[in-house]
Amino acid sequence: MRARAVGILFNPHGEVLLMRRRKEGRVYATLPGxxxxxxxxxxxxxxxxxxxxxxxVVEPLREVLTLENLGNREHxxxxxxxxxxxxxxxxxEGVRHSDENWYSPEWVALERLEDVNLVPADLRRLLPALLETE
Known part of the structure; x- marks a missing residue:
């Protein structure tokens, strides 16, 4: 099992930072990590x-979740x-970025998470609760 670390960052407008991806014809979004x-x-x-x-440059404040996802243990x-x-x-990501395999960081309003193919999907419920505790 591979270990991964993932960052959750909100801006002052209550938007979360996501990495939009296109890979092998699939378009989705993840948290950076x-x-x-x-x-x-x-x-x-x-x-x-x-x-x-x-x-x-970010300061990790606290670990809020550990998930088993696609053979990875994600912190x-x-x-x-x-x-x-x-x-x-x-x-x-910057080195591998191409028309077939692209990366695009963007701020996404929590109300728009349902419109984003966010993986893992369980994060849609977790993120609004985390913003409230920030």
């Missing part, structure tokens, strides 16, 4: 992945923005 490297804590991986994927962290300008980062 990726694999935990050897010697890295899940929180450290979360911060690194957010910088690599969406060019933002979800509520995060706070420290600095940066949101854009596709310079990590592997």
């Amino acid at each position: 990726g694999g935990i490297e050897p010697g890295e804590t899940p929180a450290e991986a979360c911060a690194r992945e957010m910088l690599e994927e969406v060019n933002l 979800y962290f509520l995060t706070r923005l420290v600095s940066g300008e949101m854009r596709l980062g310079d990590g592997p």
Whole structure:
């Protein structure tokens, strides 16, 4: 089983940061995150992945969920923005970005989550509750 760390970031307008994807003809959205490297804590991986994927320095505040998803153990962290300008980062996503395999970070209002093919789908219920506790 692969371990992953995922960041949950809300902006002051109550929108959540998602990574829109098109891969193998499928369009969907995820929260930014990726694999935990050897010697890295899940929180450290979360911060690194957010910088690599969406060019933002974040502070992981607390782990709010651990999920088994598609053979991965995923650690979800509520995060706070420290600095940066949101854009596709310079990590592997920026390098692999192409017409067939694209990545597009965007802020999505919680009311629009039903319109987004968010994976895993259970996050649609979790995210509004997390915004209330922030």
